[in-house]
Amino acid sequence: MIRTIISDIGNVLSGFTWYDFYKSKGYSEEMVERLAKATVKSDAWKEYDRGVLSEEEILNRFIANDPELEEDLYKTLANVRGIMERYDYAIPWIEELKAKGYQFLVLSNFSRKVLRECWSDLDFLPYVDGGILSCQDKLIKPMPEIYSLILSRYHLKPEECVFMDDILENVEAARRAGINAFVFENQEQAKQMLRTFGVE
Numbered sequence: 001m002i003r004t005i006i007s008d009i010g011n012v013l014s015g016f017t018w019y020d021f022y023k024s025k026g027y028s029e030e031m032v033e034r035l036a037k038a039t040v041k042s043d044a045w046k047e048y049d050r051g052v053l054s055e056e057e058i059l060n061r062f063i064a065n066d067p068e069l070e071e072d073l074y075k076t077l078a079n080v081r082g083i084m085e086r087y088d089y090a091i092p093w094i095e096e097l098k099a100k101g102y103q104f105l106v107l108s109n110f111s112r113k114v115l116r117e118c119w120s121d122l123d124f125l126p127y128v129d130g131g132i133l134s135c136q137d138k139l140i141k142p143m144p145e146i147y148s149l150i151l152s153r154y155h156l157k158p159e160e161c162v163f164m165d166d167i168l169e170n171v172e173a174a175r176r177a178g179i180n181a182f183v184f185e186n187q188e189q190a191k192q193m194l195r196t197f198g199v200e
Helices: 018-023 029-038 043-050 055-065 067-076 090-099 112-117 144-153 168-176 187-196
Strands: 004-007 014-016 084-086 103-108 131-133 161-165 180-183
Touching: 018 029, 029 055, 029 067, 043 055, 055 067, 090 103, 103 144, 131 144, 144 168, 161 168, 161 187, 168 180
Parallel strands: 004 103, 004 161, 103 131, 161 180
Antiparallel strands: 014 084
16 A cells, blocks of 8 residues: 655656756757756766765866866856746645645755755645755665665655656666656656556
């Protein structure tokens, strides 16, 4: 019997719209791709989410990925408001599941800077029952330790949880931890998948 829903944030409860964010700064397709390779598509972005390094140290890693973009990276990442997109369904969906008696937790790779500067697009967070944000616990998915931590912190039985994430690698890691899990595509698909686990 499922008692706890565990959800990723980016592209599940709020859109991670880095492409639109870079495009809105007036960059060409080619520049958007270069910026993405230096930042969101690089291993350094995972360190951004892990929260161990300072924002200056992370920015230096982005610059090291493409030194020609130094000025653009400084300018573009000075404030990242707009890199997340508010999903209107998030709060009603969380409230609906909680009203049916389910505990609702988040488990997400998230940087302190995005959390701080995109707070208005993350307005569902006060409605959840807790969870883990990577920048606070210095662990990132798909590290096995982050799944162990959420299970122990909230005294959860893995077989009584279902986890949804838009990245297969993270879903597979949850399954290895004994947690029921599926790849999130959209809200309607997720509701259907939750039903297969007995969540109405």
